[in-house]
């Protein structure tokens with residue numbers, strides 16, 4: 565990450581910074597001496613739940629002016645947002661945050677860590693669900709040319725509280741696997757701060773065993789995604805581009821100019 569504020573104090577925007585994972589990411593970044601900035605629909609609630617040093621900006625993802633102001637001057641972006649499961653507008657939130665951020669960046673390149681989910685590559689049922697929209701967001705981010713890392717957590721805090729080890733894997737092969745929320749947050753923070761995490765897609769689980777301490781090696785051990793490929797390097801092939809909704813294809817045409825037009 566470019567050091568633009570002297571020492572290593574980076575201005576980092578967290579989209580979803582008030583969420584159960586985003587709060588942990590934000591607090592950890594503040595603890596490490598960075599300058600987190602959170603975009604939220606409810607700034608009063610955000611201030612009550614976040615460390616005082618965190619800069620809170622009011623705004624909605626659907627408001628390009630608010631998102632542009634939020635990305636202004638940042639060194640990196642974390643995305644841990646998500647619409648409420650079962651009744652959320654996944655197209656607008658889980659997916660929509662990605663084009664909203666790319667639009668606001670206007671071609672400016674900064675490291676982006678996107679939290680997605682295990683199971684995205686098994687999506688593709690008759691009606692689009694949250695995982696389909698998350699996979700589309702992953703695909704757009706990969707194609708955008710941003711220096712990215714995609715982190716796909718297992719199931720949050722599901723009987724994993726005594727596990728100390730963080731397990732990174734690839735290929736989205738596990739339908740189930742627990743992960744501690746603090747392990748998800750630490751993986752996201754380390755992905756942001758570790759150069760060897762760029763261009764990689766990893767799943768994260770908690771397991772029995774010693775804690776992970778050598779993050780650069782752990783990320784280096786993960787295979788990088790293939791440049792120009794919309795899917796993670798070890799993923800089963802995703803749907804053809806023609807099967808993506810027109811709005812996603814329009815975003816790909818706009819934000820992924822290196823993809824051949826004929827494919828979109």
Ligand SMILES: NC(=O)c1ccc[n+]([C@@H]2O[C@H](COP(=O)([O-])OP(=O)(O)OC[C@H]3O[C@@H](n4cnc5c(N)ncnc54)[C@H](OP(=O)(O)O)[C@@H]3O)[C@@H](O)[C@H]2O)c1
Nearest residue numbers: 580581582583584585586604605645646647681718719720
């Ligand atoms: N539960 C699991 O086991 C599991 C496993 C893998 C992945 N996931 C994924 O993790 C995500 C949830 O993470 P979490 O528990 O940290 O989230 P959370 O506590 O539900 O918080 C959601 C965050 O997203 C933001 N958000 C929601 N709707 C929004 C909207 N319309 N506009 C702008 N921002 C919006 C919220 O911001 P404000 O309210 O502050 O505006 C909040 O910061 C979900 O997408 C889920 O699919 C969950």
